[in-house]
Amino acid sequence: MVVRIGECTPGAILYIITLPSRYIPFSMSHKFLVIGVAQVLVLVGIFFALQVYFNQDTLVTTPNESGVPLDMAMEQYEMTDVGLTFSYTRGADAFTLVELPPDDAVPAPVRTVRLVPTADYLAEQDREGGEGSPAWVVRVFNNDQQLNPTQWVAAFPQIANSALANTTPVPMVISGAEAVTYRTDGLYPTEVFVMTNADFVYVVEVSFLDETSLTYTQYLPWIQSFIFTAHQAPTSLKADPQVVCEGALAYMTFPSSVEAEAFVAACVNGDHPEVFTRYQESMGGDDIAI
Numbered sequence: 001m002v003v004r005i006g007e008c009t010p011g012a013i014l015y016i017i018t019l020p021s022r023y024i025p026f027s028m029s030h031k032f033l034v035i036g037v038a039q040v041l042v043l044v045g046i047f048f049a050l051q052v053y054f055n056q057d058t059l060v061t062t063p064n065e066s067g068v069p070l071d072m073a074m075e076q077y078e079m080t081d082v083g084l085t086f087s088y089t090r091g092a093d094a095f096t097l098v099e100l101p102p103d104d105a106v107p108a109p110v111r112t113v114r115l116v117p118t119a120d121y122l123a124e125q126d127r128e129g130g131e132g133s134p135a136w137v138v139r140v141f142n143n144d145q146q147l148n149p150t151q152w153v154a155a156f157p158q159i160a161n162s163a164l165a166n167t168t169p170v171p172m173v174i175s176g177a178e179a180v181t182y183r184t185d186g187l188y189p190t191e192v193f194v195m196t197n198a199d200f201v202y203v204v205e206v207s208f209l210d211e212t213s214l215t216y217t218q219y220l221p222w223i224q225s226f227i228f229t230a231h232q233a234p235t236s237l238k239a240d241p242q243v244v245c246e247g248a249l250a251y252m253t254f255p256s257s258v259e260a261e262a263f264v265a266a267c268v269n270g271d272h273p274e275v276f277t278r279y280q281e282s283m284g285g286d287d288i289a290i
Contacts, residue, residue: 082111082140082200083230088222094214095136096121105159109139110200115222117214134188134207134215136222141201149180149194152201160194160203161186175226177202193223198230241268241276248275 072091079085088095098121100112116124120133141159143152153160153169162169164184172179179195188207195202204223208216245267254260267275 077113079111079113079140080229082202083198083228084138084140084200084202085227085229086222087225088115088136089218090118092118094118095218107141107156107159109141109203111138111140113138131187134209134213136215136219137205137207139203139205141203143196143199143201146199147196147201149178149196149201152196153180153194161190161192161205165192174223175228177226177228191219195226195228197228200230244279245272245275247279248272 072089072094074087075090075097076085076087077097088097090096094117095115096118098114098116100114102108103112114135114137116133116135120135124130124133139159145155147155150169150171153162157163161184162182164186165182166185167183169180169182172181174193174195177195177197179193181191181193184190184192188209190208191206193202193204193206195204206215206219206223210216242264245264248267249260249264252260252263254263263272266272
């Protein structure tokens with residue numbers, strides 16, 4: 001059998017390797033053995049490369065030792081008790097969300113969540129104490145007084161950090177909610193958004209090192225993803241009987257003021273229910289208490 005080196009195939013190599021050594025000069029058998037081993041190594045390398053390629057989805061979604069997923073994915077976070085839903089990117093190269101316990105602020109927030117770049121979050125776990133990293137913070141407060149954003153900032157300047165503002169508050173609307181925004185200059189530059197919807201006030205703080213920081217470059221899509229789901233509870237209106245009864249004098253006539261005053265007194269005591277019925281109808285329904 002005559003085999004040229006340039007025409008060598010795996011089958012030919014196997015045939016030649018199995019020939020008795022007396023038929024193959026030592027130098028030739030050595031060359032073919034080296035070529036055969038090299039081809040086997042190439043095949044093994046291709047096999048492992050294909051394994052990695054077809055299993056890459058499994059590899060990137062395996063959590064690391066900290067429990068943070070290695071992949072990046074959009075996550076929707078719902079705060080149903082305070083009527084807010086938003087989306088953010090979570091993962092090793094994105095953000096980690098942490099729910100924080102209530103603090104000692106007055107008024108105290110109902111809910112607080114913090115979103116911090118994952119690399120910074122892991123670094124915080126490895127150190128004791130110190131200042132927190134730049135992050136996104138959402139604090140939700142009850143709005144018992146039904147203040148608008150500007151009024152709420154004026155009423156609670158310490159919580160709103162308005163004393164540190166270095167820009168004029170700008171009114172705006174975010175996902176249908178009335179809002180104001182301004183920048184403060186504290187430990188980190190911070191964009192502050194104060195929003196009101198239904199019975200809640202939402203204070204959002206976006207702190208950053210500079211405008212190339214992840215917390216700065218990604219915050220607008222995050223803010224724009226806000227969905228407010230809370231609806232204001234219907235308020236019960238209560239009318240003053242004295243006012244209602246005196247108002248009835250406008251469509252009634254009396255011989256004297258004494259009789260008019262007597263009618264009003266009797267009306268207040270409940271002797272003329274038709275006056276209240278007419279008032280409720282004029283105000284648009286019977287849901288007005290007297």
